[in-house]
Amino acid sequence: MSRNNAGLSPERIVTEALRIIDGMGLRNLTMRRLGDALKVEAMAIYHHFPLGKEQLFGAIVEYISDPARAAAPRDAADPEDSGAEEPEADTRPWDQRLRDWAHDYRAVLLRHSGALPLMIHRRPDTVAALRATELHYAAFTEAGLPPEEVPGAAAALDSYVLGAVVHQVRAEGLPSREPAVLDGRFPTVTALRDVEVDHDRVFAAGLDALLAGLTARR
Amino acid sequence: MSRNNAGLSPERIVTEALRIIDGMGLRNLTMRRLGDALKVEAMAIYHHFPLGKEQLFGAIVEYISDPARAAAPRDAADPEDSGAEEPEADTRPWDQRLRDWAHDYRAVLLRHSGALPLMIHRRPDTVAALRATELHYAAFTEAGLPPEEVPGAAAALDSYVLGAVVHQVRAEGLPSREPAVLDGRFPTVTALRDVEVDHDRVFAAGLDALLAGLTARR
DNA sequence: ACCTGAACACCGTTCAAGT
DNA sequence: ACCTGAACACCGTTCAAGT
Numbered sequence: 001m002s003r004n005n006a007g008l009s010p011e012r013i014v015t016e017a018l019r020i021i022d023g024m025g026l027r028n029l030t031m032r033r034l035g036d037a038l039k040v041e042a043m044a045i046y047h048h049f050p051l052g053k054e055q056l057f058g059a060i061v062e063y064i065s066d067p068a069r070a071a072a073p074r075d076a077a078d079p080e081d082s083g084a085e086e087p088e089a090d091t092r093p094w095d096q097r098l099r100d101w102a103h104d105y106r107a108v109l110l111r112h113s114g115a116l117p118l119m120i121h122r123r124p125d126t127v128a129a130l131r132a133t134e135l136h137y138a139a140f141t142e143a144g145l146p147p148e149e150v151p152g153a154a155a156a157l158d159s160y161v162l163g164a165v166v167h168q169v170r171a172e173g174l175p176s177r178e179p180a181v182l183d184g185r186f187p188t189v190t191a192l193r194d195v196e197v198d199h200d201r202v203f204a205a206g207l208d209a210l211l212a213g214l215t216a217r218r
Numbered sequence: 219m220s221r222n223n224a225g226l227s228p229e230r231i232v233t234e235a236l237r238i239i240d241g242m243g244l245r246n247l248t249m250r251r252l253g254d255a256l257k258v259e260a261m262a263i264y265h266h267f268p269l270g271k272e273q274l275f276g277a278i279v280e281y282i283s284d285p286a287r288a289a290a291p292r293d294a295a296d297p298e299d300s301g302a303e304e305p306e307a308d309t310r311p312w313d314q315r316l317r318d319w320a321h322d323y324r325a326v327l328l329r330h331s332g333a334l335p336l337m338i339h340r341r342p343d344t345v346a347a348l349r350a351t352e353l354h355y356a357a358f359t360e361a362g363l364p365p366e367e368v369p370g371a372a373a374a375l376d377s378y379v380l381g382a383v384v385h386q387v388r389a390e391g392l393p394s395r396e397p398a399v400l401d402g403r404f405p406t407v408t409a410l411r412d413v414e415v416d417h418d419r420v421f422a423a424g425l426d427a428l429l430a431g432l433t434a435r436r
Numbered sequence: 437a438c439c440t441g442a443a444c445a446c447c448g449t450t451c452a453a454g455t
Numbered sequence: 456a457c458c459t460g461a462a463c464a465c466c467g468t469t470c471a472a473g474t
Contacts, residue, residue: 005438005474031467043468044439052468058394117335123388125397130404137406149423150406151413155385156378156424163381167373170341176276179343186348188355188368195369205367206374212434213427223455223457249448261449262458270449 006040010048013038014059021060021114057118064112064119066128094139095211101135102161102207109165116166143215153214160210168199224258228266231256232277239278239332275336282330282337284346312357313429319353320379320425327383334384361433371432378428386417 016037020029031053035042049055090097109116136154145153182190234255238247249271253260267273308315327334354372363371400408 008438030465032465041440043441046468047438061394113338116338120331120334120384120387121391122394123391125393125395127398130398130400130407134404134407137410141406147410148413150410151415152420152423153427155389155415155420156382156427159381159385159424160374160378160428161381162384163377163379164374166338166380166384167377169338171373173339173341175343176279176340177343180345180348182348186352188359189348189352192355192365192368195366197369197373202370202373205370206377206428206432209371209374209431209434210378210424210428211431213429213431214424216427216430226457248446250446259459261460264449265457 006038006044008038008040008044008048010059013045013048013056014063017056017060018063018112018115022112026114026117058122058124060115061118061122062124062126062128064108064115065124065126065132094142095215097135098139098157098211099207101132102157105132105161106165106203109162110168113165113169116169119162140215144217145215156210156214160206164203164206168203171197171199224256224262226256226258226262226266228277231263231266231274232281235274235278236281236330236333240330244332244335276340276342278333279336279340280342280344280346282326282333283342283344283350312360313433315353316357316375316429317425319350320375323350324379324383324421327380328386331383331387334387337380358433362435363433374428374432378424382421382424386421389415389417 013034017029017034020034020037030042031045032042035045038045045056046052049059092100109119133154136157137150140150140153141147182193231252235247235252238252238255248260249263250260253263256263263274264270267277310318327337351372354375355368358368358371359365400411
């Protein structure tokens, strides 16, 4: 093997980038630092991502948005089948399919919460994303929604999951200043100050409420 | 007036920064460029934000998170009263208060969507934020929710609004690659391909569904 | 094809200095 | 107190060169 083949690949670059993001935050992801982590000169990365950092960001978003990678193997069948599996009719009821998807998606987003800012202005038009949309549409159709309401319901579901993760990440972050003082102007907040919030439970409850509201016949 | 007083203030700096973000995106907000826009040397900004850009970002988040600034004057009473107004008992029913808040908040977020990435890891512990929480808690309490469920319901509402904006911004953005081909694997997506989505209407419908689901007695 | 190394323009921030 | 101007370390990216 000649000296200048470090075995670099888009996949390896993306996963290493994600490790840096998870470890020290998005703003510390530097081409040079990424190069160091890959035991390579920073400029070598441009050979696999000719359009530079922006393209790398796109690849990271697509990586995260792949529900196949997201799903913890639910029935421990074959943990290595990403992309090549046969559809194999899904027997779970529609609401369970949506709930499972939501929990899996939430889990990846939480695991890579440092990459969330990248996901705002980037739309991953991948097969994996399409597969998620198909799951949503099929489930809401099965739930009895009229066709013209299905995309909206799917949008609401996606909005809720994404927003819940952002909400949680924000709640867990340190305040940027000393908190404003809780005085008489905020009686209800004061009264409920000690209610503990379990993010997992709150997420599940909100999800149930949303699904119930979306599929209730009017 | 001596030569070196450019009338700089945190407020002026923040609004100018927001103008740059709205105009050419977050990554083009540069201390030097911000200085130019303010007719000042970049380093002058550090006199008002000694902790640098991170602190400036925090101020921007707090600015955006102020619902008083967000609300379009609903009854055209006094458009200039931010911060000094008397509570003045709110007579709208609880669900209308929540809906109004949601629409106002969504409007600011959409107007400054370029600043969304800043809002993910920063929690604004301001009086304005507290006022919003008070509104949520009071409304859900009035709706009949038991105290231990109120904070969760408020979290779900906040999650939905934030997520809906991100969803919309993403949907309106240009795809980062050529879209994956829509083939036989995605029958429902194909069938519903031509359903038009009106973001305003979808948002309102999802909001109604969520509020109904959250406050339905079980 | 795949990677290196020098170079360039630009960035955030520090610091000493001006008024 | 408020702002300037030079300086430093670091960044993304280009380009010519190596194998």
